[in-house]
Amino acid sequence: MNTSPIGIFDSGVGGTSIWREIHKLLPHESTIYLADSKNAPYGPKGKQKIVELSIKNTELLIEKGCKLIVVACNTATTNAIRYLRENYDVPFIGIEPAIKPAALQTKSNAIGILATKGTLSSELFHKTSDLYGNGVTIIEQIGEGLVPLIENGEINSPEMENLLKLYIQPMIATNIDYLVLGCSHYPYLIPKLQTLLPKHVTIIDSGIAVAKQTQTILEQHSISAPTSTTGNCIFYSNGKPEILRDILQEDYTVETLDF
Ligand code: DGL
Numbered sequence: 001m002n003t004s005p006i007g008i009f010d011s012g013v014g015g016t017s018i019w020r021e022i023h024k025l026l027p028h029e030s031t032i033y034l035a036d037s038k039n040a041p042y043g044p045k046g047k048q049k050i051v052e053l054s055i056k057n058t059e060l061l062i063e064k065g066c067k068l069i070v071v072a073c074n075t076a077t078t079n080a081i082r083y084l085r086e087n088y089d090v091p092f093i094g095i096e097p098a099i100k101p102a103a104l105q106t107k108s109n110a111i112g113i114l115a116t117k118g119t120l121s122s123e124l125f126h127k128t129s130d131l132y133g134n135g136v137t138i139i140e141q142i143g144e145g146l147v148p149l150i151e152n153g154e155i156n157s158p159e160m161e162n163l164l165k166l167y168i169q170p171m172i173a174t175n176i177d178y179l180v181l182g183c184s185h186y187p188y189l190i191p192k193l194q195t196l197l198p199k200h201v202t203i204i205d206s207g208i209a210v211a212k213q214t215q216t217i218l219e220q221h222s223i224s225a226p227t228s229t230t231g232n233c234i235f236y237s238n239g240k241p242e243i244l245r246d247i248l249q250e251d252y253t254v255e256t257l258d259f
Contacts, residue, residue: 002223005030005232006214007061007090008070011053012040012151013247014185016071018095021211021234022070028223030231032064037239041147042075043116043183050118054080058088060259066090067223070214074115074182074206078122088214090219094136096128097182098206103132105202106178110137114183117142125182139171143183150185156192162229164189164196172198181205188247222244 006026008019008233012035019033034057036210042050054076061069070093071077071084077094084092097119119138120124149160154243171179179201181187187205194203218224225231236257237244245254 002067003030003225004067004223005032005234006066006068006070007032007034007064007066007078008072009034009036009054009057009061010073010184011042012147012185013035013046013237013244014147014150014183014188016208016244016247017187017205018070018072018184018210019233022214025211026215026218026231028227028229028231029218031233032061032066033233033235035235035237035239035244036259037151037237037243040151040239041116042073042208043118043142043147044144045118047079047118047122050076050079051083055175056259058084062088062090064170068214068218068221070210071095072184072210074184075118078119078124079159091221093156093210093214093217095135095146095184095206095210097125097180098204098209098246099138099180100132102178102180102204103136103138106136108134108175108177110139110174111178111180112139112141112168112174112176112178112184114141114143114167114186116147117144119182137174139174140169140177141167143167143186146189147183147185150188151239151243153246155188160189161192161196164192168193168196177201179203189228
């Protein structure tokens with residue numbers, strides 16, 4: 001048994017979509033969330049820079065006593081998790097676009113994926129899509145501009161709607177029946193996407209899978225907290241804390257920290 005917190009980081013507020021699933025499944029676990037909004041978006045940055053930022057976040061979470069780290073960012077996972085696993089002793093959980101379930105379940109043989117440039121150009125993403133995308137048309141779309149709007153609290157803005165329409169139009173034209181959200185910020189766009197996509201399109205993200213994997217790894221390492229405890233959740237932002245508070249929509253401690 002281990003009551004140390006689980007560390008979670010993302011390029012900003014988006015990874016709270018992953019934190020939410022972890023907290024729902026493991027309410028007895030304490031968590032420390034780092035929103036690296038100051039450096040958002042990670043998506044257009046090169047691999048080296050994404051690795052550097054991931055190291056900075058990891059070292060802060062280790063300093064704060066975290067027993068396991070969830071890289072709640074597809075861009076950081078696909079570019080940096082290998083380096084992190086090789087260089088730090090704590091277990092890491094990553095998040096990757098859910099290509100596999102979409103490719104296995106599609107009936108129209110066409111799926112869409114919306115992700116950042118950093119994720120779509122990564123070696124890890126190509127490996128996964130080559131492995132499971134056989135015979136399936138995968139329409140890849142970089143969600144340029146979406147993360148900055150979310151980080152600015154503009155989820156329901158006309159600019160957002162226009163960008164989403166533009167990005168999903170080629171997918172609709174190709175008759176996709178699954179849309180994979182390959183960025184942890186994008187689950188916050190699901191209500192809007194549902195109004196823009198045909199009814200038969202299923203939207204999938206990786207939040208629940210990451211939460212289950214976190215539970216499995218905690219158990220494997222015998223570092224779960226006792227279920228009789230209640231976890232304490234702390235959130236740090238190096239950007240605008242009010243945006244993080246707004247997206248959480250609950251009364252949690254959000255602190256400003258320069259990291
Ligand atoms: N939320 C992140 C992801 O899952 C990063 C988005 C970005 O900073 O560009 O990819």
